[in-house]
Ligand SMILES: Nc1nc2c(ncn2[C@@H]2O[C@H](COP(=O)(O)OP(=O)(O)OP(=O)(O)O)[C@@H](O)[C@H]2O)c(=O)[nH]1
């Protein structure tokens with residue numbers, strides 16, 4: 001054996017851990033990846049930017065670098081580009097994303113004490129930014145076209161935004177022929193309805209790829225809509241629904257998605273509370289369905305491997321933007337998230353309230369002669385703004401609770417990322433979330 005081969009034997013293989021990060025539009029996925037990457041890179045420079053992780057590592061050394069992209073097809077998440085806006089003057093939020101991307105970091109963890117001379121533990125942490133709209137397709141995997149149509153049309157009945165589409169569906173004559181122009185009109189009306197509902201703050205919008213299309217030209221079978229009647233048209237729609245579900249299943253089994261080891265589901269529950277009872281109930285139902293789909297045991301080949309109970313080792317459900325409320329309220333926010341999701345049976349599961357990019361500080365505000373725990377932060381054009389949105393409930397609000405609306409959520413500006421100094425992003429409990437995802441490997 002040559003000296004080189006002997007040395008190779010001593011250097012342990014780099015273990016890959018792929019973590020899916022998913023959540024609906026504007027829920028806070030990009031901010032989470034930006035904060036994680038900037039703070040992990042800072043940790044590699046010896047700055048304890050993620051205190052919970054630093055505490056768990058103790059005296060062990062940590063080296064963190066961006067992993068080389070090699071010949072992979074998946075677009076890479078670029079921490080430098082994403083954090084550039086935070087370092088600008090004035091700082092701005094990272095721009096919205098519309099494609100799947102992968103953040104890959106090579107992490108070497110040294111050993112402490114007497115074992116310090118041993119080769120480091122080598123990990124490749126891969127974070128996959130996965131659109132939450134697609135996650136809402138998971139519950140479809142176990143549903144028939146008839147059951148999905150019945151549930152969807154029932155939900156639409158009470159929504160003013162859906163009345164155009166409902167008139168179209170109810171106006172279809174019994175046993176109508178499978179006419180392509182008719183299908184197209186119905187599909188266009190249905191997608192327009194989903195977009196209006198999305199703008200109104202609703203979350204449970206299926207199929208997810210109608211709102212967030214997969215890359216490439218749309219396949220012909222994508223044109224369908226829910227219909228409960230029977231006849232040739234319904235049969236055509238049903239066959240397209242089946243083709244859609246099959247494509248979802250194959251997409252999940254594709255390289256990239258097939259090997260997700262851990263999953264973070266983020267949701268902006270504070271905005272849902274702020275939007276009122278209808279939006280909140282809808283967000284709660286969507287989260288419950290997703291948690292249920294993740295928890296359900298399905299034997300192969302119904303579900304891809306990354307959804308098999310042994311596929312995803314740990315799942316974190318995180319309510320984001322928790323810096324809008326003071327620390328006392330954040331425990332309630334995490335408890336609310338726990339109630340809405342319920343533990344999947346086969347994965348280690350936990351709920352969190354996090355702020356990936358914390359913009360505020362807590363302070364005690366006297367309102368109507370009574371002290372309340374409030375926050376303050378900068379808002380562009382308004383300077384320092386004080387905010388007390390109200391009590392965060394630790395369970396879904398009752399009808400009586402809605403009598404005290406959850407007040408404003410100011411658009412706080414991020415603090416400027418210090419380009420020359422420590423280069424860290426203030427966060428709340430993102431460090432604990434990361435530790436939960438990785439603690440069994442550290
Ligand atoms: N105060 C506060 N606001 C946040 C935080 N994270 C995200 N936001 C706000 O939410 C917006 C959306 O955050 P993103 O991280 O871009 O969300 P996303 O899920 O990646 O959004 P899309 O890529 O558009 O689906 C930001 O532009 C901020 O205005 C946070 O930790 N604190």
Ligand SMILES: [Mg+2]
Nearest residue numbers: 029030096097
């Ligand atoms: Mg994004």
